[in-house]
Amino acid sequence: MKYRYLGRSGLLVSRLCLGTMTFGNKDWGCDLEGSRAIVKAFVEGGGNFIDTADAYSAGESERILAEILKDYRRDELVIATKGFFPQADAVTARGLSRKHIVEAAEASLKRLGTDYIDLYQFHGPDPFTPVEESLRAVDDLIRAGKVRYLGCSNWYGWQIARANGIAALKGYEPFVSAQHLYNLVRRDIERDVLPACAAEGVGMICWSPLAAGMLSGKYRGQNRPAEGTRHGHQASIVENRYWFDEALKLVDAVVAAADKLGKTPSQVALSWLFGDNRVTAAIIGARRVEQVAENLEAGEFDLPAEIRDELTALMPLKLGYPQEWTALNGTPSLDKGEAHPPHTVRMP
Numbered sequence: 452m453k454y455r456y457l458g459r460s461g462l463l464v465s466r467l468c469l470g471t472m473t474f475g476n477k478d479w480g481c482d483l484e485g486s487r488a489i490v491k492a493f494v495e496g497g498g499n500f501i502d503t504a505d506a507y508s509a510g511e512s513e514r515i516l517a518e519i520l521k522d523y524r525r526d527e528l529v530i531a532t533k534g535f536f537p538q539a540d541a542v543t544a545r546g547l548s549r550k551h552i553v554e555a556a557e558a559s560l561k562r563l564g565t566d567y568i569d570l571y572q573f574h575g576p577d578p579f580t581p582v583e584e585s586l587r588a589v590d591d592l593i594r595a596g597k598v599r600y601l602g603c604s605n606w607y608g609w610q611i612a613r614a615n616g617i618a619a620l621k622g623y624e625p626f627v628s629a630q631h632l633y634n635l636v637r638r639d640i641e642r643d644v645l646p647a648c649a650a651e652g653v654g655m656i657c658w659s660p661l662a663a664g665m666l667s668g669k670y671r672g673q674n675r676p677a678e679g680t681r682h683g684h685q686a687s688i689v690e691n692r693y694w695f696d697e698a699l700k701l702v703d704a705v706v707a708a709a710d711k712l713g714k715t716p717s718q719v720a721l722s723w724l725f726g727d728n729r730v731t732a733a734i735i736g737a738r739r740v741e742q743v744a745e746n747l748e749a750g751e752f753d754l755p756a757e758i759r760d761e762l763t764a765l766m767p768l769k770l771g772y773p774q775e776w777t778a779l780n781g782t783p784s785l786d787k788g789e790a791h792p793p794h795t796v797r798m799p
């Protein structure tokens with residue numbers, strides 16, 4: 452397993468993070484014993500970074516994780532959770548107000564059976580709460596010893612940059628990580644979120660790195676999700692996200708690259724992410740322990756650059772304006788410096 456610094460922080464995390472959205476999920480997940488086996492394989496494979504959220508299986512994911520954490524030394528693991536989604540009927544029990552953040556974090560601590568959360572993440576942006584209020588709420592939790600680091604998830608690039616600017620001005624703890632959808636099929640964050648994160652020293656933690664299983668190659672030859680699979684259960688979400696001709700062709704190319712390298716398609720798709728130093732970790736989800744065992748190999752395996760480039764080129768991302776303008780006009784006129792500024796995300 453290789454480890455990367457979480458953004459500009461001094462925290463070293465395994466570049467594979469274990470996602471726990473499956474824990475306690477009755478339709479496409481696993482029970483306590485299945486989850487325990489998954490965590491065991493992950494930790495024995497060198498993983499130290501585990502991601503959950505209060506919203507996963509209505510709190511059951513955190514409760515199951517608490518049971519499993521009893522088997523390990525707490526200080527050797529980096530536990531990340533999130534808050535934002537409604538947790539009760541009260542109108543206040545949602546979003547990123549100070550009231551909800553503090554209550555949600557306290558409830559997560561209780562469910563997780565731990566004294567502190569290593570990484571607390573805002574699960575989504577809240578357009579109605581001033582960002583100063585949300586940042587200050589977590590700053591207080593950090594100073595109270597209940598949280599170590601702050602991250603966000605599903606935020607726009609400008610929101611991340613603005614929040615970290617405000618945090619710097621006010622002396623609050625900034626975001627050190629962002630958790631976003633990123634995989635070979637969906638590269639939207641390359642337009643704006645990834646550049647914003649790099650400029651702010653925010654490490655990217657990629658969710659659905661296998662396009663919820665599609666990049667394992669197991670849905671080849673199907674033109675829509677089959678009943679009974681993860682994709683089948685979540686068809687209303689994944690169909691729009693992943694089921695289009697270019698994506699299905701790309702999966703064929705991933706399978707061909709894997710055959711050439713003597714790897715599996717999942718290992719190739721995961722390793723593709725690590726070719727970008729703005730990425731800190733990929734969050735692998737699993738229903739069965741064999742999937743973790745297979746995916747763990749990507750913690751060590753680096754994809755040859757030419758194969759990475761070939762796969763990237765298969766589905767060119769239209770960056771659009773203003774990148775078009777900058778490519779035409781901006782870079783050539785500003786390119787006279789001795790060297791480009793070094794990357795602000797701390798490199799492994």
Ligand SMILES: NC(=O)c1ccc[n+]([C@@H]2O[C@H](COP(=O)([O-])OP(=O)(O)OC[C@H]3O[C@@H](n4cnc5c(N)ncnc54)[C@H](OP(=O)(O)O)[C@@H]3O)[C@@H](O)[C@H]2O)c1
Binds near residue numbers: 665
């Ligand atoms: N912040 C957010 O908004 C957000 C959103 C989504 C997820 N997440 C986080 O990201 C984690 C991962 O998301 P994800 O589950 O969508 O990730 P993913 O890695 O793209 O998909 C995982 C699913 O793919 C299948 N799979 C995994 N390895 C496989 C293999 N080697 N061969 C065949 N199938 C395999 C399994 O489903 P089946 O066996 O059922 O096919 C597994 O549940 C979550 O657990 C959660 O922590 C965060």
